Amino acid sequence: MAAVPYLLGFRPSDGSIAVTASRDRRIVFAARGDLPAPGAPARQILEVAANLVTVLRRQQPINDLMIVGYGTEHIDPALLTVSEALTASGMPVLELLRVTGTRVFNLTCGNPDCCPPQGTPFDPTASLIAVQATAAGQVALPNRAAVAARFAPVDGAARDGMRRATAGAVTRLTAVCAAGAAAADEAGALAVRDALRKHDDGKRLTGDEVAWLTMLLQRPAVRDLAVDLTQPHDRHVTFWADITRRAQEPLVPAPATLLAITAWRCGDGALAGMAADRALQVDPEYRLARLLLQALHAGLPPSVLERAADTDRSNPSDK
Incomplete structure (x- = not known):
């Protein structure tokens, strides 16, 4: 999750969805898109998922996917719909996460001991991935406008x-x-x-x-x-x-x-x-x-x- 902004080149804004694809435990592809507004018709969410399926199928073979949504709990239904659509297409979703500020919520784990309902605090700038990426000259700009x-x-x-x-x-x-x-x-x-x-x-x-x-x-x-x-x-x-x-x-x-x-x-x-x-x-x-x-x-x-x-x-x- 901490690697996503460095893979994309910027930190996704609220309402975004990012998908990373892995092969043999190595990230080989990352993509970002915009989720429909909360309350949008289900077909709009399914269209987002269908587009992701088309793109991801070109990256085969893929072992697993990680989906990260950005925003409040209002985007959870859309994230779950996208995850279910990708799974139904034969693409295994390893993790489904949502990031709000400096907290991450795991939408696929129901164990409060490791995935508390109030989310897990994290500092994306202090992670080992952030340090390694910065040392390698990679940056994650604050938003698309900065790009x-x-x-x-x-x-x-x-x-x-x-x-x-x-x-x-x-x-x-x-x-x-x-x-x-x-x-x-x-x-x-x-x-x-x-x-x-x-x-x-x-x-x-x-x-x-x-x-x-x-x-x-x-x-x-x-x-x-x-x-x-x-x-x-x-x-x-x-x-x-x-x-x-x-x-x-x-x-x-x-x-x-x-x-x-x-x-x-x-x-x-x-x-x-x-x-x-x-x-x-x-x-x-x-x-x-x-x-x-x-x-x-x-x-x-x-x-x-x-x-x-x-x-x-x-x-x-x-x-």
Whole structure:
């Protein structure tokens, strides 16, 4: 239970349900969803359960599941309905828990000696799992808003500076494109390599460098090279989050999708999904972001990325 916020990347809010799947005593998958409001029709709860069943079946073989609900006792009926639906589908639920503040309630144990009806107090920040996760560089942000803040647009003077820098990049790219598509792609490859190298050396890109990079990332070949060169570690997550924050709004989809892909490869499904959503807010037809979001919703592993990228590259006119 203490591991759930670190698996998701943030602490679930009240009204949430989290499911972790284990194989040979090792957690192999975690997902979060929203429960219907108390008093909602039973069919809405069953729809939540049906979606979880579909996703979890793709993670087979699974030995057992743990369900954790967040909120007051009003969500207990919904949690029990979801648990019964998963069990009926052949997925064994090992534990059904509810967390309220700093207390945990076991809904499957009726022994008051080990599972008192008033709940068991716990400190999620002081557990061994929390200590180990923090030492490994994993964090559990307080909520989804804190996750979104990692790539929220800059404002004020920083935004004004990026607007001017992007105008200059437009003029520069127009001149490069006059020499042909190959020249533009070559400039893009150089910009991507230089940007990642500079970041890995501990340096932050200037506004002009970010503007130039985000202009060139509009070219599918340049973006695909960036996918290949980006590594699945937090440094590159931080890099693409910064580029997404500083990009002018029309240029956001490419860096936001690169952020989503990098976060997905690092196992941060929450950040990946929210970054893909950000890309689609700007351009609802951005193909690679849509493919990634579909894979996330289906509970598919990052290994499907190669097939998605191959499909995208076979249609160079697609974004």
